[in-house]
Amino acid sequence: MVRFSGVYKSYENGTKAIKGIDLRIDDGEFVFIIGPSGSGKSTIIKLITGEVRPTEGRVIVNGFNVGAARLSSIPKLRRTLGVVFQDFRLIEKKTVYENVAFAMRVIGANRRSIAERVPVILDLVGLSHKAHRYPHELSGGEQQRVAIARALINNPRIILADEPTGNLDPARSREIIYLLDKINSLGTTIIAVTHEKDIVNSLSKRVIAIDGGKIVSDKTGGYYSI
Amino acid sequence: MKGYDFVYFLREGVKSIFLHGFMSFAAVSVIIACLIITGSFMLLTINVNMVIADAESSNEVIAFIDESLSESEAMSVGSKINQISNVAKSVFVSSDQAFSEYCERLGDDKDLLEGLDGKTLLRHRYRIFVEDVSLTKETVASIEKVPGVAKVNASLEISQSIVNMRNVVNAVTYILAAVLAGVSIFIISNTVKLTTFDRREEIAIMKMVGATNAFIRWPFVIEGFLLGITGGALAYVGQWAIYSYATEKIIESIQMVKLLDFEAISIPMLLAFLTAGFVVGIGGSVLTIRKFMRV
Numbered sequence: 001m002v003r004f005s006g007v008y009k010s011y012e013n014g015t016k017a018i019k020g021i022d023l024r025i026d027d028g029e030f031v032f033i034i035g036p037s038g039s040g041k042s043t044i045i046k047l048i049t050g051e052v053r054p055t056e057g058r059v060i061v062n063g064f065n066v067g068a069a070r071l072s073s074i075p076k077l078r079r080t081l082g083v084v085f086q087d088f089r090l091i092e093k094k095t096v097y098e099n100v101a102f103a104m105r106v107i108g109a110n111r112r113s114i115a116e117r118v119p120v121i122l123d124l125v126g127l128s129h130k131a132h133r134y135p136h137e138l139s140g141g142e143q144q145r146v147a148i149a150r151a152l153i154n155n156p157r158i159i160l161a162d163e164p165t166g167n168l169d170p171a172r173s174r175e176i177i178y179l180l181d182k183i184n185s186l187g188t189t190i191i192a193v194t195h196e197k198d199i200v201n202s203l204s205k206r207v208i209a210i211d212g213g214k215i216v217s218d219k220t221g222g223y224y225s226i
Numbered sequence: 227m228k229g230y231d232f233v234y235f236l237r238e239g240v241k242s243i244f245l246h247g248f249m250s251f252a253a254v255s256v257i258i259a260c261l262i263i264t265g266s267f268m269l270l271t272i273n274v275n276m277v278i279a280d281a282e283s284s285n286e287v288i289a290f291i292d293e294s295l296s297e298s299e300a301m302s303v304g305s306k307i308n309q310i311s312n313v314a315k316s317v318f319v320s321s322d323q324a325f326s327e328y329c330e331r332l333g334d335d336k337d338l339l340e341g342l343d344g345k346t347l348l349r350h351r352y353r354i355f356v357e358d359v360s361l362t363k364e365t366v367a368s369i370e371k372v373p374g375v376a377k378v379n380a381s382l383e384i385s386q387s388i389v390n391m392r393n394v395v396n397a398v399t400y401i402l403a404a405v406l407a408g409v410s411i412f413i414i415s416n417t418v419k420l421t422t423f424d425r426r427e428e429i430a431i432m433k434m435v436g437a438t439n440a441f442i443r444w445p446f447v448i449e450g451f452l453l454g455i456t457g458g459a460l461a462y463v464g465q466w467a468i469y470s471y472a473t474e475k476i477i478e479s480i481q482m483v484k485l486l487d488f489e490a491i492s493i494p495m496l497l498a499f500l501t502a503g504f505v506v507g508i509g510g511s512v513l514t515i516r517k518f519m520r521v
Contacts, residue, residue, distance in 0.1 A: 049434070072438070079436035089431050093245050105234065106437040150435065 082151025239448030257457025454507015
């Protein structure tokens with residue numbers, strides 16, 4: 001569950017990225033966050049992952065108070081989240097299997113549970129046959145599916161997808177969104193930041209529009225309109 | 227740290243050395259170069275100081291004894307000379323001994339002294355060796371005051387030259403050692419920074435999937451340790467080879483010179499090189515990855 005209460009965020013250079021946001025996203029929801037560049041979408045993602053802290057107000061994510069959390073508890077918060085980026089952010093020198101297994105290893109999983117779970121997740125994203133390939137040997141869509149597998153591997157409560165289809169053609173974009181929808185149907189909350197009107201309009205989900213650091217609309221079953 | 231974790235960190239550290247082969251090679255090369263340059267300079271300094279010490283020990287002061295004193299009276303003056311604080315050693319030379327040494331030095335021209343003997347020509351004397359050459363002048367003044375001493379001869383200019391040379395070598399040593407240490411730290415930290423900069427994306431990904439700082443740091447620490455120790459060990463071997471070759475060539479051309487044997491300092495040198503490699507490797511890694519941790 002994500003809850004923003006009266007959240008403001010200003011950066012050191014004086015930029016006021018978020019100007020008083022109140023927001024609640026419940027477990028199991030699929031939410032699109034839309035808005036023009038510089039509207040504050042990425043700051044919302046950063047506030048959820050604990051990369052930045054609110055200047056004012058409270059951000060609660062899966063029971064963690066991001067503003068008050070000690071630095072040492074931020075990794076624990078992140079283990080309840082899976083993050084997918086526009087540029088995939090895979091480790092180039094690790095295979096598909098290693099990239100996914102790595103996220104489990106980081107949280108202290110043992111070899112046996114890694115060996116059991118990674119093939120299951122690779123199967124879910126349709127990449128079992130490419131487990132031993134390196135990222136540069138894959139297409140953009142496949143790389144994004146590896147990133148989703150990595151985000152999913154620790155069974156997170158929320159998956160944050162920051163422009164997950166930004167680097168993909170329309171067909172691959174649809175594949176990725178349908179994959180996220182499938183994961184959502186299994187109970188994981190999905191928060192996807194996007195610019196892509198067609199993607200948003202193709203699924204009847206909750207759409208939160210941000211502009212100038214404020215929420216300008218929040219509709220379930222909404223369409224892309226700012 | 228659990229055993230399983232240690233094996234993982236070790237494996238990751240070793241794997242990373244080979245995955246980032248060029249940067250690892252650069253880091254080890256820089257450590258080797260810096261250690262060999264610093265080590266060579268240290269060895270040069272030690273040898274110069276040895277040569278100076280040798281010159282110091284052979285630089286003698288001659289105290290001539292009043293000719294009115296008999297040989298046995300002259301010999302008793304030695305105990306008073308030895309009481310002077312900077313006197314390391316004094317050797318009594320009778321006038322006869324001095325005469326025969328003089329004849330030997332003349333070689334084929336010793337006929338010139340025919341009909342003469344030591345007692346009429348030369349005084350009894352003491353060859354005096356000082357502890358600190360820089361205090362020769364003061365020591366000469368003290369010896370001159372000893373009853374029975376008629377005259378004191380000392381090469382004050384040579385003493386002063388030795389003192390000057392030693393001061394210059396020491397000053398140059400300290401300055402160069404400081405400069406070399408500074409340059410080495412700068413080059414090594416930049417090399418480590420480059421190797422880590424190469425992996426900032428990897429660190430950011432680790433942070434994003436929930437890795438703790440310790441989990442991220444350990445493979446880098448192990449990698450830094452292995453690179454540092456490897457650099458230190460290879461530098462030691464290189465230093466040994468270079469020094470042995472150089473001393474062999476120097477001794478071939480200047481046979482009189484006495485140089486330090488590498489075996490005499492091989493253990494402290496090895497320990498110094500391994501410690502320097504260890505500190506630089508681990509310190510460099512830890513300090514540099516710190517700034518990439520703030521994600």
